Amino acid sequence: MKPSAKKSGNLTTAILLFLLTAQFLVWNGVSFYKKDVKKTYFSGIRDIKPELEIVPNVPSKEILKAISFGDEQLTFRYNGYMMQFIGDTFGRVTPLKDYNYEKLYRWWLLLDDIDSESNLITYVVGYYWSATQNPERDIPYVVNFLEQHADKHPSEKWWWYSQAAYNAKFKMHDSERALEIAKKLADLPKDLDIPIWTRQLQAFFYEDKGEYKQACDIILNVIQDFGDDKISQGEMNFMYSFIQERLRTMINKGPGLDNADISPECRAMMEVQKAQDLKKFYKK
């Protein structure tokens, strides 16, 4: 081997070693221990970890429209799809209590603003996100969203009022909030073909609060408004037993029927002897 070739080979090896050493320092960083105290001059790239956030930051509506390239439905569906899986990616599983529900709520509202006809987001919110392990902190967001979604098309989306009322009552333990939503459900147009329990829901919540007067009035209203054609015999039997067994028991435990603060119609209703007799309360 010629001396010049050997010299060139040594130079190449030295350059390679230098570059590998530099790469090691960039990867590891430079730090020394001085009197048992670690002093870092330069932290290496191995300390830079990818940021695996649980809930991504919420873009503005305008940005979402811009990145949709004119097809907002596609963007809605993509982000709706993401809503089901965020936080559970790259082999990690995040418990629902660790999610930022305030951020999630803003995502839900943003997507619902793009397509309020779809049940994609509402379904995931109602049946998945509502299963949080921290209901006191997180369920108010769920209830607010379900109610706001239903407010946009109340007649078609009445089911989500019922879900919001259920979550408010049994997860938030907020009877007032549950009653507020149940009232919206009961106030839906009378010609709407929805189950009769949606009209009675307030009565059950009042019963639970011990407010027999309001519970009785609600049942009376339901019979008066829907009794002639929409209440089946089975439903009528249920209302009879609700009045006779549940409300009467509650009143008897309290002031007693004679002293109870109930309307004359309610009192008359409590005195009927069989379910069929409730028919006389129908409002013609």
Next chain:
Amino acid sequence: MLTTIRYVLLTALRDWLFLGILLALFAAGFVSHFMGSTVLVESNEISSSFTAGSSRLVLVIGMIVFVCFHVRRAFENKEIDLMLSRPISRVEFVISYWLGFAVVATIVLGAIGLFIIILYGYNYTGLSFWILTMWLEILIVLAFAVFSSIILKSSVSAVLLCFGFYSISRMIGFFSYVLEKNQSGEMLSFDFISQKIIWVASFLLPRLDIFCQSKWLIYGVDFTTTAWYMPVLQAAIYIPLLITIAAIDFKKKQF
């Protein structure tokens, strides 16, 4: 003219365009269907929306790349010189070239339509309108691709120009919205100048964002709120405009 159209069809077959695009469509449809099947609710809606969106991209990207490289290669291989030696005017040649590409795109779009009908054919009005506007959109894109590959000497530049045109045209509705919301009154400021540029661009570019919306596949077309005639008008204006500019440039070319 028919000979040129046949020539374009043969080159599409030669370049495996149909097979390539159909394979890409099949893959896009498969992935979309798989993703749709993993959601809790409305899986058909998600799958159809993803399939429609990805098919649109496959068709547009595939056709842009095919047209730009095809035209430039025809120039470089002197195929154009050979074709122009026949009794055909240059204007006729540009039109027949665009028509050839349009036939290719229509065949591929027919396959996409069939694919979506088989998988998610539950809203025929929406689907028909989606296919019609997709057809008009691809015809505009093809006219632009023919125009850019004739005026530019590099296929890569032509492809990039087409992608830029397509992206901005699909976003121009959003830009116009922003322009209306934020008007800068300060003359000659950066905001003022950029607003004027966007204003001019919104006049010059077609509103491709009103074409093929995947919501039509799901909810159908509400003809009371959708300006259904706009895509037709846009295509009726832009296709002749782009073909004319391309023909003017082509007529002036020296071989």
